[in-house]
Amino acid sequence: MAQDIRKLFKEEPKVSSHKMPKGHEARFLEKLDKEMPIQPGRPLFSFLNIAASVVILIGLSFGAYNYFDKPLENNTTLEKIVEKSPLGDISPQLKKVEDYYLANINLELSEMKVTPDSKEMFDGYLEQLEELNNEYAVLADELSASGPTEQTVNALIDNLKLRLNLLYRLKEKLNELNNEPNELEGTQV
Numbered sequence: 001m002a003q004d005i006r007k008l009f010k011e012e013p014k015v016s017s018h019k020m021p022k023g024h025e026a027r028f029l030e031k032l033d034k035e036m037p038i039q040p041g042r043p044l045f046s047f048l049n050i051a052a053s054v055v056i057l058i059g060l061s062f063g064a065y066n067y068f069d070k071p072l073e074n075n076t077t078l079e080k081i082v083e084k085s086p087l088g089d090i091s092p093q094l095k096k097v098e099d100y101y102l103a104n105i106n107l108e109l110s111e112m113k114v115t116p117d118s119k120e121m122f123d124g125y126l127e128q129l130e131e132l133n134n135e136y137a138v139l140a141d142e143l144s145a146s147g148p149t150e151q152t153v154n155a156l157i158d159n160l161k162l163r164l165n166l167l168y169r170l171k172e173k174l175n176e177l178n179n180e181p182n183e184l185e186g187t188q189v
Helices: 005-011 024-035 047-068 092-111 119-146 150-188
Strands: none
């Protein structure tokens, strides 16, 4: 049943060059509009879409702010350790030493796991650490007021060493406290 389309066009009578009556296209479009009216399209960004986007953006911003602005747990004195770098004003090598000790102090504080049993001991160590922080601030003020002396610089570095050693001792004590219940449970079995 398939036929060659070229053959069909040859056999069909030729379309005359006769023109359509005037206004035919306008009448056709009128009828088309009656049958299929143009529906107004919804705007891509309606007021509700924009409002919902703004609410979501504000919510995400608030959540990110709270997430990234959270202070470290177990660390009330960490923010007060050093607001300025007194040793960094003297020389880059002393700044490296100070940064090394401060980074280790911060690391040790962040790794501490405090339980309700060890909270009292932890608070006692934090009080000692706070006293050392205050002493460090006094030494830093003395350094800036009277200028760098070997005694003041050594005292600042010794203060940092003492704070780090204090945290190492606290870490050991906390580990001992955390291991004691495990040893007691092992002997009762």
